[in-house]
Amino acid sequence: MTALDTLIHGLYGMAAEADWRDARAAALELLRVHFHAQSAAWITTSEGGAGPFTESVNSGFTKAQLTSLKFTTAQPVLVFEAASGTVRAIRYNHASRHLVSVLALRWGESVAMPESTVLSSAVAHLGEASALAQKLFVQRDEWLLSMGRSNRGAAALVDTRGTVHGGTERFRKVLEARRFQPNQLPFTLPELGIDTHASLVHEGLHVRIERMDGLYLVHLREPLPLDILSPREQQIARALGAGKTFKSVAKQCEISISTVANHATRIYRKLGIFRREELVELIRAPGAKPQKAPPPKSIRVKKA
Numbered sequence: 001m002t003a004l005d006t007l008i009h010g011l012y013g014m015a016a017e018a019d020w021r022d023a024r025a026a027a028l029e030l031l032r033v034h035f036h037a038q039s040a041a042w043i044t045t046s047e048g049g050a051g052p053f054t055e056s057v058n059s060g061f062t063k064a065q066l067t068s069l070k071f072t073t074a075q076p077v078l079v080f081e082a083a084s085g086t087v088r089a090i091r092y093n094h095a096s097r098h099l100v101s102v103l104a105l106r107w108g109e110s111v112a113m114p115e116s117t118v119l120s121s122a123v124a125h126l127g128e129a130s131a132l133a134q135k136l137f138v139q140r141d142e143w144l145l146s147m148g149r150s151n152r153g154a155a156a157l158v159d160t161r162g163t164v165h166g167g168t169e170r171f172r173k174v175l176e177a178r179r180f181q182p183n184q185l186p187f188t189l190p191e192l193g194i195d196t197h198a199s200l201v202h203e204g205l206h207v208r209i210e211r212m213d214g215l216y217l218v219h220l221r222e223p224l225p226l227d228i229l230s231p232r233e234q235q236i237a238r239a240l241g242a243g244k245t246f247k248s249v250a251k252q253c254e255i256s257i258s259t260v261a262n263h264a265t266r267i268y269r270k271l272g273i274f275r276r277e278e279l280v281e282l283i284r285a286p287g288a289k290p291q292k293a294p295p296p297k298s299i300r301v302k303k304a
Helices: 003-017 020-034 063-068 116-146 169-177 231-241 246-253 257-271 276-284
Strands: 039-045 053-055 077-082 085-093 100-107 154-158 164-167 197-202 205-212 215-221
Touching (some): 003 020, 003 116, 020 039, 020 053, 020 100, 020 116, 039 063, 039 116, 063 100, 077 116, 100 116, 116 164, 154 169, 164 169, 231 257, 246 257, 257 276
Antiparallel strands (some): 039 100, 077 085, 085 100, 154 164, 154 215, 205 215
């Protein structure tokens, strides 16, 4: 195994083992040390959008400097002299085709720079390893779905323009079902007035957004049957659907057993169901609708 092979193996290993933000920082440092550079900085963006910016300690680079560099198709590598050494900048178009990474490294006078082809190859793997780390990060929501957490929705990391940097297959399907582009939200985040956290309904889609190091973690989902319930009713419905007794739900929610029973009656009436098994079915398979006639005016709920 060559030294470059070892570097590439390390980049993908970090992507698989660490949170995507930690993986970016560790991978950049690994590449910097491998090529004996004094400092390094790296930004990943979409067309006209902002993205995660990662740098070594005292890199001397800024987001604006990296995004202002002028590359051409014939010249994806730039070499220029800076105040504290020689800089080599590399532009890499991701395999996804809608994302671009720009990496800049600075060397001192006494250190020989690597060949451009070798450096470009390493940067390409750096970009794809980062994309893998993001994919694995959002994929955790697929695992939660298999555990019955359908209310979380489909996950993706997007930039302010709504361009997807890493998303799940379910996220793509939600967009395609609405006839939207699979890698682009139908809105920008500034359009919604998003700053750090938000939970809202946009064009019928339930959207939860959390700011995350230059990107935003977005969850999208179609409306669920339990959305018609109040937050307290949803809490009790999920507890009952998980098999908890009225007594244990009362203790968990710090309310009386009779109050739990009253909530359960309203929950069943609103959802048009009669048995706990139907509640479980709605929670586990949110697309399913109970095949029952409209409920009578008064429903008795048997205490568990």
